[in-house]
Amino acid sequence: MKKTGAEIVWEMLRREGVEVAFGIPGGAIMHTYHPRQDFGIHHVLMRHEQCAAHAADGYARVSGKVGVAIATSGPGATNLVTGIATAFMDSSPIVCITGQVPSSLIGTDAFQETDITGVTLPVTKHNYLVTDVADLAATIHEAFYIARSGRPGPVLIDLPKDVQIASTEFVVPDEEVNLPGYHPVGAGAPELVKQAAALINKAERPIILAGQGVLMSKAMQELRAFVEKAEIPVALTLLGKGGFPESHPLALGMMGMHGEAYVNQAIQESDLIMAFGMRFDDRVTGKLDLYTPGAQRIHVDADAAELGKIVAVDLPILGDLRQVLQQLIPLVEEKSHPAWIEKIQEWRSDSHRRDILNRPENGHLVAAHFINDIWEATEGQAIVVTDVGQHQMWAAQYYLNDVPYSVVTSGGLGTMGFGLPAAIGAQFGQPDREVWMIAGDGGFQMTMHDLATVVQEKLPIRIALANNNCLGMVRQWQEFFYEKRYESTILLNPDFVKLVEAYGIPAWRATTRSEARNAIAQARKVDGPSFVEFQIAKEGEDGNVYPMVPAGAALHDMIRRSHPASDEE
């Protein structure tokens, strides 16, 4: 049967299992939009294309499916770029479809023409400019395959207007995609796996560094079986949260710049690190020359270009983590490391005593309080989407998570403005789960226009605004390292409660712990979206994220909250 390019787009999206797409129409893509209703795919009209890409990203991260964003040519397409780059850095599978000026006008600086395949080349896993409608169906199928397989990532398809209009005989593409230069990995080399098992069996102070690769290869059960058999503590990266239950006795918590001090100490003192699906980002290693000086290193990753990129490893294993763990489990001995576990426990209890949650309250509302209260109220079962800044780190520290695919945050790119649109996508990806979006007052104002989308789509998202009246994370650096000159970081804010109410969203403001608890309870009762502004301390011990590895310092060399013993002096 003959179909137009526009119809082929929706037909193929349907065949790829797409239920929802996020976007904004315009001249160069409206022809594609036109037949949408006939194909039963829901479209969410966003208020900015950046948000469309973030929503597709958030959807992908919680659902395990590929997210879809649609934009027109020129400014629509360039607006997607920050969202695409965010998905690229965090290996999130999205497919972006952009309109393009007619083929005959490409290269003439036509109205709203941008070379978007050129622009997005360095931030996509792959991209296409489709010039013949006969290639369209196969291209879309290939794009989805590339986006979700191997190390996932964003793929962009640019569609000139004439290709959308043209008709062709629709042929369903072969299920199997044949790309001569693209081979997602499988099991690890058996010889290397054997060597890894030997290292593990003789290690005395082993530690696992689990990253997002655990979630991507769906290796949660295997990781747990492995960890329990060999009794090895697990530290998580920010994006690794959910790969291993944080309530597990062998779970340490988050590593890195704002990881718990005892976690970083354990990493530095270990004699064997096993990096599973993580990439030694500078935010988790601290100064490289001083990183894990006494440890041998095993690194398992699905991307060969990550092995040996940042740190030298003794045993690089290229493979799908789940399969590698399946290979490893029978080879490792049942073991316990009582002395090592106890040592870590000592460090942990010191950290525990410094934790602000365990200190007497001084009347100030601090972020740890309200995040802990959300965690308690939701019994740790919510999907938590964050923006970027201090609150993001507090959310990672205080919203302990046991459920895979429930933490959505911009780790690699650190994109302010990510939170709200990603939460929209997440709510579509998991419509029956409670979604909490936590943002700072700075980042929230970068994409808060999409509150309108939340309302239009009647999404029951809970929004928690950590208002410290400043660009907190930058201000914290200024407090620590720039003589407290708060250069361009103090915000004069609108009345957020009024503003949110103007969108028709019930809103509360909390300035004390009891108000916070009450507002959280009220907000959770609302049928539809709700909002709570938490007025939190701006600076000092109440307003800073602790602990912290200063830039250029070794991972264990942290700025820490004072120890309670020092208060008594």
Add this chain to the structure above:
Amino acid sequence: MQSTLVVLVEDKPGVLNRVASLFRRRAYNIESLSVGHTQQPGVSRMTIVVDSTHTNVEMVVQNLYKLVSVIQVHNVTDTPAVMRDLALIKISADGGASRAEIMQIVETFRARVVDVGLKTLMVEVTGTDDKINGLVDVLRPYGIVEMVRTGRVAMARGTGASVGDSAGPEGS
């Protein structure tokens, strides 16, 4: 130090751009890059010379593999291979004496004079970098008016193919 990579890529629009973009983005130092057709329709072949003093060549190889359009990469630096560069050199030569000298030098280097003008000679030379550099050094005193080099192309010696007869390392 230099490394020579032979890279088979899909012959599709924009592939050269993808490779060039990778080198720029990762700050890899490229010495030369040449690209052309192969015996296989739909497949182009690049020879890329990388400055391996400042660039980790193994990372270049693995990152090339991440490009969907790259089919195979072979580092031929340490394999017996024929490496060739072609240069066209225009030299000023008015007087009779210098002309004769130049002809002799060209002969010695097994190069060829491919064009004779009133005031210039054009020389074509094929060979390794060393050979071409040697010829250029000797010709420079006569006055080089213009020069162009193709960049290196390479092919492994022996019966097998430099690339194409074994699957490359897997990667995505």
